[in-house]
């Protein structure tokens with residue numbers, strides 16, 4: 077279970093997250109929703125150690141050290157908005173960048189990753205920049221999985237992607253959830269996609285959580301009104 081307590085985050089003098097608690101359970105999808113600019117990406121960056129923050133982050137009760145490298149080694153994998161695929165590296169090389177936080181004996185790409193994303197197997201030698209947006213998103217998720225994460229943080233994985241690939245990404249998230257080995261935090265503007273996958277839903281407004289509950293205890297329309305204009 078990934079948990080953060082009293083998380084604070086600022087850009088210069090402007091406080092974006094004044095103090096927030098969040099828990100993401102292993103084997104569940106925690107969907108984090110909210111309007112543009114409420115701080116969803118900032119929260120994921122803080123969890124991934126990509127931006128300095130205050131508060132305490134733990135996994136199964138053990139405090140995690142700050143910094144991107146420490147968090148990656150602790151099994152926190154981050155799939156950024158916009159994917160950040162290396163355009164000049166091949167698919168295989170992009171996947172191998174995930175090796176950086178693994179010990180030598182772990183540095184291989186599990187076959188399970190190509191089972192999840194068969195298209196990447198066919199395209200191993202293709203440059204990242206030559207892939208479609210949807211294929212790049214699949215590559216970004218696969219690269220995160222290479223690190224054998226205990227927590228997977230996904231920032232708007234459906235943004236700018238065609239419906240057939242959105243459906244495939246949804247199936248991958250369902251499969252990962254069913255394996256029960258990672259806590260999945262899904263930041264998503266596409267309400268129906270997030271709602272369909274969520275075990276737990278969290279709504280943010282201006283750096284604060286205004287609703288957090290199991291999906292089964294949440295009124296869909298009330299949540300929708302909290303996270304839309």
Ligand SMILES: Nc1ncnc2c1ncn2[C@@H]1O[C@H](COP(=O)(O)OP(=O)(O)OP(=O)(O)O)[C@@H](O)[C@H]1O
Nearest residue numbers: 087092110111112113114115116117118119157265
């Ligand atoms: N590098 C930065 N420097 C200064 N302000 C920033 C920076 N990044 C984000 N912000 C501001 O912090 C606030 C939260 O941004 P953030 O990207 O975390 O929100 P978000 O909920 O993820 O929005 P979106 O859905 O648009 O990605 C916004 O007001 C944004 O303008």
